[in-house]
Amino acid sequence: MLYPELFKSLESVRWNMRTDIPWDKFDESLLSDEQALTIKMNAITEWAALPATEMFLRDNRDDSDFSAFMSVWFFEEQKHSLVLIEYLRRFRPDLMPTEEELHKVRFDFDPAPPLETLMLHFCGEIRLNHWYRCAAQWHTEPVIQNIYKTIAKDEARHAGAYLKYMRRAVHDKGQVFADQAKQAFAKIGLLMASARRTPQALHPTNLHVNKDMYPDDTVQSKLPEPGWLEHWLDQQIRFDAEWEAKVSQRILHNLSVLLEVPIKTVQDLNRVRKSLMSPPNASGSESALAV
Template sequence: MLYPELFKQLESVRWNMDKDIPWDKFDAAKLTDEQAQTVKMNAITEWSALPATEMFLRDNRGDSDFSAFMSVWFFEEQKHSLVLMEYLRRFRPELLPTEAELHEVRFEFDPAPPLETLMLHFCGEIRLNHWYRRAAEWHSEPVIKAIYETLARDEARHGGAYLRYMKRAMQKFGDEAQAAFAKVGVLMASARRTAQALHPTNLHVNASLFPRDTIQSRLPDPAWLEEWLDKQIQFDAVWENKVVERILHNMSLLMERSFSSVQELNRYRKEITQRLQAAAAAGGAGANPLPA
């Protein structure tokens, strides 16, 4: 089991909200109304770890190890929402999210293949790590800078934990896991070709609620994410390339094969898919081909 070891690792570096956040360094002159509004939106977005955890537990009912790890992930992600709300409570109480605003992002996600969902959230942690690092640079107020730097480190650690479970899945499921990871990796490393930010909170997850079936679509300001990325923290091509490079680097380590571009990863995805299809056609045991 991975859970006991991951629990110890994450417990050893867990930060304390009272002692490790420099609340006494707050400088009101360095926080604009515009910046404070983005803190509110991120606080609500982080609250969506609640429905995501419910999804993980439902779709991984047969995996008690991973489900137990969700206790750690869920705690730390909800803590992210809480520290952002504590910032607002102390310094901009009029912007503190209401319980109704928080509850609005709690809705049921449609069932999805667990391996693809695992890879999706692994990439989401990488992306969020980079978003928060950029947000820390954009802010000039010392306390919120420190908070975003702290959250960025957490997201990186969460990505590392997901990677451990991905390695385990490859040992258990072989080509099926590789195909799922490569498929989602191609999608999540292709953000430059899409009109929307590729992150789990910005993807449609409940067909019956469409178009209000993304986390972002249920925020008080559904358009805030694109504004935050494009015009405020200016998450430009240089930063997007850093995300793509990290995804490709980790895919190279995971698959033990070098991928220097999304195109190379996509070619590998096609190879694995064809291999699965050939095995299925030949009556190969355990083959479960994914769509090409």
Template sequence: MLYPELFKALEAVRWNMEKDIPWDRFDASKLSDEQAKTIKMNAITEWAALPATEMFLRDNRHDSDFSAFMSVWFFEEQKHALVLMEYLRRFRPELLPTEAELHAVRFEFDPAPPLETLMLHFCGEIRLNHWYRCAAEWHTEPVIQQIYKTLAQDEARHGGAYLRYMKRALQEAGDTARAAFAKIGVLMASAKRTQQALHPTNLHVNEALFPNDTIQSRTPEPGWLENWLDSQIKFDSVWESKVVDRILHNLSLLFEHSFASVQDLNRFRKDALARVAKLTGVEQSAQTA
């Protein structure tokens, strides 16, 4: 099992909200209304770990190890929402999210293949790590800068934990896992070709509720994320290239195959799919023989 080891590792580096956040360094003159409003939206977005955890537990009932790890991931992600809300409670209480605003992002996700979902959230952690690092540079108030740096480190560790489960999946499912991971990797590393931000909270997850079936669509300002990225923190092509490079680097290590571009990864995906199709065909032939 991976859970006991991951629990121990994450417990050893867990930060304390009272002791490790420099609340006494707050400088009101360095926090604009524009910046404060984005903190509220990120707090609501982080609250969406709640429905994501419910999805993970439902779709991974076959995997008690991974489901147990969700106790750690869920705790730390909800702590992200809490520290952002604590910042607002202390310094901009009029912007503190209401319980109704938080509850609005809790809704049921349609069932999805566990391997694809695992890879989607692995990429999401990489992307969020870079978003928060960029946000820390955009903000000018020292306490929120430290908070975003702290959250970015958590997201990187979460990505590392997901990667451990992806390695295990390769041992158990072989080319089926390779094809699933490569498929989502191609999608999540192709943000330059899309208008929307490629993150789990910005993807459609409930067909019956479409188009109001993304986390972002259910926030008080559905278009805030793109504006935050494009016009405020300015998450530009240089930052996006860092995300793509990190995804390709990790998949190169995971698959023991070098990927210099998304096109290389897509070719690998097609080869893995072909092997899966061939194996499936052989198995079907054996069953009908």
């Protein structure tokens, strides 16, 4: 089981919201209304760990190890929402999200293949780590800078935990399962490493998850300002091509190690994906998944 060791490692670096956030360093003159509103939106977005956890537990009922890890992931993700709300409570109480606004992002996600979902969230944690690091540079108020740097480190650790479950899938569950896992990881990895080619921000909270509610079936669509994410990324924190390249390279590097093949570009990954979909020495055209 991975859960016992993951619990200990994450517990050993867990931060305390009361003592590890420098609340006394707050400088009101360095927080604009524009910046404060983005904090509210991120607080609501982080609250969506609740329906994501419900999805994980439902779709992984046969995996008690991973389901137990969700207890840690859920706690820490909800803590991210809570620390952002606490910041607003202390310094901009007029912008605190209401319980109704928080509850609106709790809706059912359609069942999805667990391996694809695992890879999607691994990539999502990498992306969020970079988003928050970029946001910390954009903000000018020192306390919120510290908060974003702190939760960014959590997101990186969560990516590392997901990666351990991905390694388990590839190495510890038999060849048939390993082949399925490699195909799933390459398929989703190609999508998530190709964000510069898509018009939308590729993160689990910005993807469609309930066909009966389409098109209002993303977490972002449930926010008070549904279009805020792209504006935050493009016009405010300026998450540009240089930042996006860092995300892509982290995804590609980890897949290269995981799949034990050289992967330096999206094109390399696409070739690997196609090879995984085709039986060795197969004749005819290679099969390809739509991504």
